[in-house]
Amino acid sequence: MRYLFALMLLLVPILGVWTFVExxxxxxxxxxxxxxxxxxxxxxxxxxxxxxxxxxxxxxVALAWFVFKYSANRPGKGVFTHGSHKLEMIWTAIPAVAxxxxxxxxxxxxxxxxxxxxxxxxxxxxxxxxxxxxxxSQFDWRxxxxxxxxxxxxxxxxxxxxxxxxxxxxxxxFHLRSRDVIHSFFVPEFRLKQDALPGHTIPVWFRAEKxxxxxxxxxxxxxxxxxxxxxxxxxxxxxxxxxxxxxxxAEWFSNGKEQGQ
Amino acid sequence: xxxxxxxxxxxxHLEPGEGEAGTVREHHxxxxxxxxxxxxxxxxxxVIGLQFLFSGLVFLALGGMMAMAIRYQLAWPxxxxxxxxxxxxxxxxxxxxxxxxxxxxxxGTIMIFFVMIPLLTxxxxxxxxxxMIGAPDMAFPKLNMFGYWTMIPAFFFILLGFFVEGGHAAxxxxxxxxLSTIExxxxxxxxxxxxxxxxxxxxxxxxxxxxxxxxxxIVKMRxxxxxxxxxxxxxxSLMITSLLQLFALPVLTAASIMQLxxxxxxxxFFTPTNLVxxxxxPDSFLYGSEGAAAGGQxxxxxxxxxxxSHPAVYILVLPAMGFTSDILAxxxxxxxxxxxxxxxxxxxxxxxxxxxxxxxxxxxxxxPALGMTFMVSTVMIALPSAIKVFNWxxxxxxxxIHLRTPMLFAxxxxxxxxxxGLSGIWMAATPVDIYIHDTYIVxxxxxYVVFAGSLFAIFAAIYHWFPKMFGRLMNETVGKIHFVGSxxxxxxxxxxxxxxxxxGLMRRTADPYAYDVYQHLQPINEFITISAFCMFAWQIxxxxxxxxxxxxxxxVGRNPWNAASLEWDAPxxxxxxxxxxxxxxxxxxxxxxxxxxxxxxxxxxxxx
Ligand code: HEM
Ligand SMILES: [Cu+2]
Ligand SMILES: [Cu+2]
Numbered sequence: 001m002r003y004l005f006a007l008m009l010l011l012v013p014i015l016g017v018w019t020f021v022e023x024x025x026x027x028x029x030x031x032x033x034x035x036x037x038x039x040x041x042x043x044x045x046x047x048x049x050x051x052x053x054x055x056x057x058x059x060x061v062a063l064a065w066f067v068f069k070y071s072a073n074r075p076g077k078g079v080f081t082h083g084s085h086k087l088e089m090i091w092t093a094i095p096a097v098a099x100x101x102x103x104x105x106x107x108x109x110x111x112x113x114x115x116x117x118x119x120x121x122x123x124x125x126x127x128x129x130x131x132x133x134x135x136x137s138q139f140d141w142r143x144x145x146x147x148x149x150x151x152x153x154x155x156x157x158x159x160x161x162x163x164x165x166x167x168x169x170x171x172x173x174f175h176l177r178s179r180d181v182i183h184s185f186f187v188p189e190f191r192l193k194q195d196a197l198p199g200h201t202i203p204v205w206f207r208a209e210k211x212x213x214x215x216x217x218x219x220x221x222x223x224x225x226x227x228x229x230x231x232x233x234x235x236x237x238x239x240x241x242x243x244x245x246x247x248x249x250a251e252w253f254s255n256g257k258e259q260g261q
Numbered sequence: 262x263x264x265x266x267x268x269x270x271x272x273x274h275l276e277p278g279e280g281e282a283g284t285v286r287e288h289h290x291x292x293x294x295x296x297x298x299x300x301x302x303x304x305x306x307x308v309i310g311l312q313f314l315f316s317g318l319v320f321l322a323l324g325g326m327m328a329m330a331i332r333y334q335l336a337w338p339x340x341x342x343x344x345x346x347x348x349x350x351x352x353x354x355x356x357x358x359x360x361x362x363x364x365x366x367x368x369g370t371i372m373i374f375f376v377m378i379p380l381l382t383x384x385x386x387x388x389x390x391x392x393m394i395g396a397p398d399m400a401f402p403k404l405n406m407f408g409y410w411t412m413i414p415a416f417f418f419i420l421l422g423f424f425v426e427g428g429h430a431a432x433x434x435x436x437x438x439x440l441s442t443i444e445x446x447x448x449x450x451x452x453x454x455x456x457x458x459x460x461x462x463x464x465x466x467x468x469x470x471x472x473x474x475x476x477x478x479i480v481k482m483r484x485x486x487x488x489x490x491x492x493x494x495x496x497x498s499l500m501i502t503s504l505l506q507l508f509a510l511p512v513l514t515a516a517s518i519m520q521l522x523x524x525x526x527x528x529x530f531f532t533p534t535n536l537v538x539x540x541x542x543p544d545s546f547l548y549g550s551e552g553a554a555a556g557g558q559x560x561x562x563x564x565x566x567x568x569x570s571h572p573a574v575y576i577l578v579l580p581a582m583g584f585t586s587d588i589l590a591x592x593x594x595x596x597x598x599x600x601x602x603x604x605x606x607x608x609x610x611x612x613x614x615x616x617x618x619x620x621x622x623x624x625x626x627x628x629p630a631l632g633m634t635f636m637v638s639t640v641m642i643a644l645p646s647a648i649k650v651f652n653w654x655x656x657x658x659x660x661x662i663h664l665r666t667p668m669l670f671a672x673x674x675x676x677x678x679x680x681x682g683l684s685g686i687w688m689a690a691t692p693v694d695i696y697i698h699d700t701y702i703v704x705x706x707x708x709y710v711v712f713a714g715s716l717f718a719i720f721a722a723i724y725h726w727f728p729k730m731f732g733r734l735m736n737e738t739v740g741k742i743h744f745v746g747s748x749x750x751x752x753x754x755x756x757x758x759x760x761x762x763x764x765g766l767m768r769r770t771a772d773p774y775a776y777d778v779y780q781h782l783q784p785i786n787e788f789i790t791i792s793a794f795c796m797f798a799w800q801i802x803x804x805x806x807x808x809x810x811x812x813x814x815x816x817v818g819r820n821p822w823n824a825a826s827l828e829w830d831a832p833x834x835x836x837x838x839x840x841x842x843x844x845x846x847x848x849x850x851x852x853x854x855x856x857x858x859x860x861x862x863x864x865x866x867x868x869x
Contacts, residue, residue: 001741005664005672008748012676015752019760027781028760037692045693045763052683059650059679066657067664067672070593077861078854079659083599083652091651092602096644102690103640107633109692114629138446138539180538181440182559184624184699188765188778191696197559197626198439199533215778219699219767221433223440223447224359227770 006068013060017053031188034214034235036207038191040109048102113192119205120171127203133175134164136183136196139225141216145245158245158252163232164216165248166208167241173205184220187233195220208235304402305837310388311730312409314723316416317380324371327364329797334361336783336790338772359448361771362431366449367422369434370457373577374464375419377711379412380719381580382468382506386475386499388730392828392835393496395484395844400477408470415463422456430457433769435570438531438562442523445539450524458521465514472503472510484827486846490604491865493826493850494597497604498583501611505572505579508615513569516562529555531562563625567618575614577711578678579607581718582649585671587850588725589656591824592668594861596851598655599648606645606652613642623694632691639689646682650675661854661861665822666740670721673748674714681709684759699769702762708755720747720803727807728821732833733814736806743802750796757785825862826850 023029033039070078112118116127125131133152135142143164147156152175166172176185178196185204186193189212194204216231236244303309333342334356341354349355356364387405391398399405422429431449432441440446441454479500483492492500522528532555590597597603619627619635653675662668684706688694697703720743727735766779773779773786820829827846831839844866852863863869 002662002664004745005669008745009672009676012680012752016680016756019756023760023763026760026785028757028764028785030763031765031778041692041696044690045687045696048687048690048693052686055647056679056683059654060676062654063657063672063676063679066654066660067662070657070660070662072594072661072663074661076661077856078594078661080596080854080856081598081659082596082851083602083655087651087655088599088602088648092644092648095647096641099640099643099686100637102686103637106636106690106692110629110633110636110695113692113695114632116629137537180536181443181446182437182625186699186767188696193624193695193698195625197533198536199557199559200626202626215776217765217767217776217778221362221437221440221769224357224362224431224771226362227358227772228775230776 002068002071006064009064009067010061012064013057016060017057020049020053032210033189033191034208034210034212035190035192036209037109037113038189040112041191044106044109047105051098051102113205116203119173119203120207123171125171125173127173130173130175130203131166132164133177133201134185134196135177135179136185136218136222136229137179138181138223139218139229141218141229141231145248147249158249160248160252163234165234165236165241165244167238168208168211168235170238171205171207173203176202176204181222182220183218183222183229186217186219187214188217189214190233193219208233211235211237211240302406304398304406306387306391306399306402306405307730307835307839309405309409310384310386313379313383313387313412316412317376317384320371320375321380324368324376325797325800327368327371329794330356331361331364331368332790332793334364334771335773336787338774356771358771359428359431362433362447362769363428363449363453365769366431366433366436366457367419367429370430370461371419372711373434373573374461375415377577377715377719378464378468378573381577381715382471382475382499382502383409383412385495385580385584385719385722385726386471386503388726389495389828390475390478390499391482392729392831392839393493393826393850394479394482394487395827395830395840395846396478396482397838397840399474400482401474404470405474408467408474411463411467411470415460415467418456418463419460422453422460425452425456427451427453429453435566436520436562437566438520438523438557438559439533439536439538442520442531443536443538444524455521455524458517458524462514462517462521465510465517468506469510472506475499475503476507484844484846487827487865490601491846491849493583494586494600494603494607495580495583498579498581498586498607501607502576502579505576505611505614509569509572512565513573516565516569519565520562523557527555529557531559532557533559560622560625560627563622563627564618567621568615571618571621572611572614574707574710575610577715579610581674581715582607582678584718584722584725585653585674586656587824587826588667588671588721589653589675590851590853591725591822592665592671593657593660593662594853595656595658595660596849596853597652598658599652600849600851602648603652606648609645610642613638613645617642620689620694623691624698629691636689636691640686643682643686643689646678646685650679650682665724666735666737666744667721667725669741669744669748670717670724673744674718674721677709677713677717677751680756681706681711681714684709696765697762699767700762701758701766701768704768705755705758705762708758713751713755717747717751720744723807725822726828727810727814728817729828729831729833729835731811731814732816733810734817734821735810735814739802739806743799743806746799746802747796750792750799753792754789754796757789761785820864823860823862825852825864827865830864830866 133144145158146152178198183196214233218229346354427448430453519530617639620639
């Protein structure tokens, strides 16, 4: 019996590690990364993964081994011990250092992505002059571009639903807002997530480094239609971006005007 | 109701058990109580414990069925469920999106508030505390009875919600406003959410009464000689859990009442200015002048909710850790390795548990500097968890391990808790959590700690203390079969959710394949669903074993496992007043394999 149970416990680390090793081949791993900070986030994930994997293997194998080895079939009594002060110190101190190391290793990237003081300041788009306002509402995304004057809330604002177009290799800052309940802006390829909070305007920045079309996902439960609250993130070269903006503008002023915008 | 007239639920005519010669409890002046007094309006802690146990198991079955429906939808979205057309005539048996949101909301709510908390603290807290500290009953037996009675309105409201217009609450078990407070935002926010809030508030009242009772009982009613540092770790864990309840629950209760007021009186605590939901301006704005502001804060709810609910997740695991410690020591015939570090680390988990709630809100819009501090405290809470794991391994090391069913489940708890604890570190890391928050990694994490962890510990505890509850053993062979299937299928169900999370799959979506990025994940979800069905079906071995053994199991004496703690000094099952002899405690609960005596254990009451 103990063979079976020890084997079952041993299969946990073996299959557990194996699925992680194979995951990439099964397309069960990170989607491609296209943002400037995404690589760092993946790196931090991997750093933790290696430390976690080490602990996982050591503890799980020890568990399986003890269950196998210290069976009741052995003659005599068990070892009569109430613990070891020295061991306690060791296995308190080492994990403590490792955990603090993990925590400190995160801080720079976190600050880079989320601290407003670190937002791009010199580029075309800043916290004060965002590329657009992204409005979430049940169950769609609407982008409002500031138009030629670069200022939101003026008559030349352009509105467009579903698709958010941004230029490649540019620091982009946008304002995230919600009209009704909480939603969340999530683009897996950017490694970026930020909740849209009704009553608040939250600035968000990223820099997409590869042209393409990516899914914009709502990641916070927002009602029955949450599953279909999809949008599209389109990253274009600067030239294509300018052209597309001109199209959007033409379209908006031809059929948007009489809707009383 | 006078205590002197209540009696043991069973007539404990015992045969000597495997371990020792059981003294049969003397029964003079034996007059039977009616069914009502004995089982319904009982003030006996053991009966109240069993009441919590049975209602918890019933809700476990209900929550489990909801999980199966959730899994069905994730594997085969919108496909009619075979044989269920009568339940959903409008869709021919398929799950609608509205129904799906309600399903996972109520699955989470029921599992946490109506299964795990009542089972861990209500059932085992009640049953074990007086027995393990050598007391005749709780300090306040009537309060204890009220503690179960207040669950009745909780049951009523939480079940009522399924039948009201719009269906039950559908804002997630976390019920973030404004989704949960504004009627136009979700069908479940019509009336269902009010039922949800009422249900939870009553559970809170019940837990509060329980917690007061447990702490008082443990502090005041220990048998002579039973110092705090001689208590079994189960008792420590229940005591610390009760303190968590006492300090954290008032916050949840206040928050629920605020949400209730928002919903019924339009107070707008959580409603920000200028909402337009579903093209409707919520009522709260209509009471003021034009352009009036509700001026509320959605994040306020999240802070209050998690201030309770993070400690609550430790309420969901600390007692399980306690049970595991006791069961490992008894069946490995070894003293707990590092008893004091175990007590300190549980206390540290409880203390740190109050300053980590913000890790649920890293991407919520909360000040990112605050996120940084919450990261540090969260990462540090993994430390006491790690210490506990090492000490469990130390306890097994050098033991004489009897692989009986309770021991198997307890070892599985350790194995599974390691997985759940380690995935917590990823999510504690703020930049990584930007990506994995609200993905299936979170789902994997909490199912490993709560399902594969705590629920397995509950199974361990049921198998272990069943002889004390009913005077009979559960069947070993069936128990082992139950274990093997549960362990295998549980891992098949939950393990690959880690990879789904890394692939970016978000939780709480009715149809992930509406997005291109997630389309290739369907086969894995199908595999998970089939595993989950098998795991659910496998529980039949438990159900049959449980009820069969209750009536026809092998009778045992007081101490079938040769355990050292006090509950095994009482008859199985114990009569009213629990103990038939004067207790005097001389040592801790873990004197196994001691060289002092010929046997491999020394009961706490034995003087050497
Ligand atoms: C080793 C210590 C642990 C750490 C570091 C940890 C960390 C975390 C973090 C950071 C989150 C938030 C993830 C997110 O939403 O992005 C989380 C979620 C959660 N944790 Fe843990 N955790 C630990 C142990 C536990 C334990 C022991 C339990 C319960 C028994 C638990 C239950 C939960 C639950 C239920 C959630 C999900 C809540 C929700 O959003 O629905 N965790 N954990
Ligand atoms: Cu959503
Ligand atoms: Cu938490």
